[in-house]
Amino acid sequence: MRLETRRKRRQREAAEQPFADEWRALLSGRWSMWSWLSADEQRRLEQLIKVFIADKRWEAAKGFELTETAQVLIAAQACLLVLELDRDHYRGVGTIIVHPTTLVLHGQRQTGTGGLVSSDPYPILGQAHYEGPVIIAWDAARFDAATPFRGENVVIHEFAHKLDMLDGVIDGTPPLPDDDARRRWIDVCTREFTALSAGLADPLLRDYGAEDPGEFFAVATEVFFCRPVEMRETKPELYEVLSGFYRQDPAARLSKPLDGSGESLPASL
Ligand SMILES: [Zn+2]
Structure with a gap:
């Protein structure tokens, strides 16, 4: 006999719940990328969001009240990364701590790869700890959700770190299917990283x-x-x-004609 664990039951029950209309309205009103997804992708993402919200431990920073709006918008952006991956990819995510705004860290930290140490106050919008929580500043998450064309997104950033950590090292290489994919990954990313590190302006x-x-x-x-x-x-x-890693082609989503209109979305959306 196999007993269903409490956690599995919580996941199953969340998956069986209908996705609330208010949540869908929230996503379509406040998360620009929602409209980029196909109806099938939206339905599958809804499933992930429900389970993610129920499965993870959510905490609010002292004095801040965590709202369902924050949970849904953060969960949606996090789950987009694993839409075509195994849900198990977020097994390393236990707790999400939501702060109202930028946090300022104090104490010594290493800067860059040269071993330099700084003790200057250090403002952050988010942080992903290895085998620990993900911290997100809610005002940044909310702003990024509405302004994807800036190319910055704190939720996507921190949850990408969690995927990178899956193999136990934070080295910019998430788990890849085989040696060929890994070689190709390292080759391409090293070249781009080296160019960026050389200080060449990158648009x-x-x-x-x-x-x-x-x-x-x-x-x-x-x-x-x-x-x-x-x-x-x-x-x-x-x-x-x-x-190849995410098994998604987000550019193709934006190049597709809009339903019925025959026009393409502008690239800068
Ligand atoms: Zn980072």
Whole structure:
């Protein structure tokens, strides 16, 4: 006899619940990318969101009240990354701590890969801890949800780190299916990371991606989902390896004609 664990039961019960109309209205009103998805993708994402919200532990920073709106918008953006992956990819995500706004960290930290240490106050919008919580600033998550064309997204960034951590090292290489894919990944990403680190102006990838390979992967993932058409055009190899890992082609979503109108969405949406 196999007993259903409490956690499995919670997941099953969440999956069986209908997706609330208010949640759908929230996604279509406040998350630009929702309209990029096909009806099938939206339905599958809804399933992931319900289970994700029920399955994870949610905490609010002291003095802040966590709302369902925050949970739904954060869950949606996080689940987009694993839409075509095994749901188990977020097994390393236990707790999500939501802060109202930017947090300022104090204490010593390493900067860059050169071992330099700084003790300056350090403002952050989010943070992903290995075998620990994901921290998100709600005002940034809300703003990013509405403005994908900026190519920055704190939720996508921090959850990309969680995928990178799955193999136990934060090195910018998430688990890949085979050696060939891994070789190709390292070849392409090393080239792009080196160019960014050399200080060459990059119209797509922000400088923070040059901090280390882990940050490069998180920054590149933000652009892959937020500005996919531009990435496919200007960095086709990077787009291809990210598309291979995530098993998604977000640029194709934006290149498709709108239902019935026959017109394409502008690339800068
Ligand atoms: Zn990061």
